[in-house]
Amino acid sequence: MTPKEIKRVSKWLSRHLRHRSPVITPDREGWALLSNVISASPGRVTLEAIEIAVAGNDKQRFTIDGDRIRANQGHSIDVDLKLERLEPPEFLYHGTYHKAVAAITAGGLLKMKRHHVHMSEDTGTAVTVGRRSGSPVLFKVKAREMSRVGYHFFRSANGVWLTERVPPEYLERQP
Numbered sequence: 001m002t003p004k005e006i007k008r009v010s011k012w013l014s015r016h017l018r019h020r021s022p023v024i025t026p027d028r029e030g031w032a033l034l035s036n037v038i039s040a041s042p043g044r045v046t047l048e049a050i051e052i053a054v055a056g057n058d059k060q061r062f063t064i065d066g067d068r069i070r071a072n073q074g075h076s077i078d079v080d081l082k083l084e085r086l087e088p089p090e091f092l093y094h095g096t097y098h099k100a101v102a103a104i105t106a107g108g109l110l111k112m113k114r115h116h117v118h119m120s121e122d123t124g125t126a127v128t129v130g131r132r133s134g135s136p137v138l139f140k141v142k143a144r145e146m147s148r149v150g151y152h153f154f155r156s157a158n159g160v161w162l163t164e165r166v167p168p169e170y171l172e173r174q175p
Contacts, residue, residue: 009053030070030079060158073156083154088143092119095130109166116162138174
């Protein structure tokens, strides 16, 4: 498979496993049978193509478990990923783009239509995420301090840190 084909399969999986889909209905925990995913997909999506796209996804967005697949985070549909509450590191990082900076500075990081705000333990990953829409902007999140005052943190299967929201007083824009 070419990189372009892998990206196409990955985007198709993201759209149908993370968001409302007319062709796939994941169970309560976000799992869908691979056979259902394949039969619902457009033509060239095979089990091999899915396995290659999952293994080659730089953000490790999906997990395959036996005959099932699910997205690790980023859902806008109601799922329970059975994530355990964890004590976060002192700081986490969130990458975004310039257009969002004013809103983030005023209101903090909000989950919007997703289940959680996404953060990473390293600046490199956060910068990569922020680069999606142009020149990235990096925020440092005072995660441990948030945890001490009652905010809950979780970590997805692919290592992405999650929380409901990050108020502006726990954010520091990085140079």
